[in-house]
Amino acid sequence: MQMQAIIEARLNDAFAPDRLEVVNESAKHGGHAGDDGSGESHWHVVMTSGAFAGKSRLARHRMVHAALGDVMPRIHALSLNLAAPS
Structure with missing residues (x-):
């Protein structure tokens, strides 16, 4: 299973989110020390x-x-924008 699918499944199971976007930003960081x-x-x-x-x-x-x-x-880098429904 790809990492994106794993992240989405775990977050859906744990939080039943109203909104969930998981964006792979690895291409922006190619070649630096954290790029595996x-x-x-x-x-x-x-x-x-x-x-x-x-x-x-x-x-x-x-x-x-x-x-x-x-x-x-x-996961080398994980940026999070988390909110409760307003």
């Missing part, structure tokens, strides 16, 4: 979920990292 050559090392996630209501930015990030669990060591 897989083409799946740099990710940007935009997600809106009720699970984030009342949580701080740091708590939201920790929740995502926990949901990704054993996948995190395979």
Whole structure:
């Protein structure tokens, strides 16, 4: 299974998001020290979920990292834009 599908599945299972976008940004970082050559090392996630209501930015990030669990060591860079529904 490709990394994008893994990330999407884990986040959908953990947060039942209203909105989820997982963008592979690895091509923008080709050749630098964090590029492992897989083409799946740099990710940007935009997600809106009720699970984030009342949580701080740091708590939201920790929740995502926990949901990704054993996948995190395979990700060099993960930028997150997380929100609760307004």
